[in-house]
Amino acid sequence: MRHSYVYILINETNTVLYIGVTNNLIKRIYQHKMKLASGFTSKYNVNKLIYYEIYEDITEAIKREKQLKGGSRKKKIDLIIKSNPNFTDLYQEIASS
Numbered sequence: 001m002r003h004s005y006v007y008i009l010i011n012e013t014n015t016v017l018y019i020g021v022t023n024n025l026i027k028r029i030y031q032h033k034m035k036l037a038s039g040f041t042s043k044y045n046v047n048k049l050i051y052y053e054i055y056e057d058i059t060e061a062i063k064r065e066k067q068l069k070g071g072s073r074k075k076k077i078d079l080i081i082k083s084n085p086n087f088t089d090l091y092q093e094i095a096s097s
Helices: 025-033 058-070 073-083 091-095
Strands: 004-011 017-022 046-055
Touching: 004 025, 004 058, 017 025, 017 058, 017 073, 025 046, 025 091, 046 058, 046 073, 046 091
Parallel strands: none
Antiparallel strands: 004 017, 004 046
């Protein structure tokens, strides 16, 4: 079964957030880290994976992405802190699994 992911990236100074959705989390985060696509994350050096959710249905993942994007910064930070209080980069964890 193919999963979909909603993810949150942050820059090194923990000031700029980015929320995205993908069906290949490892590949997508690698693209962000290597700046393989020009755009927001490349411009603001947003490449530290600090949060993600897994979905079986891409429609549900997209709905959740929109919900998160529409929420306040405080709600996003509170969500991150619940599972990753130190804002640890989770990329190595997912890449090695």
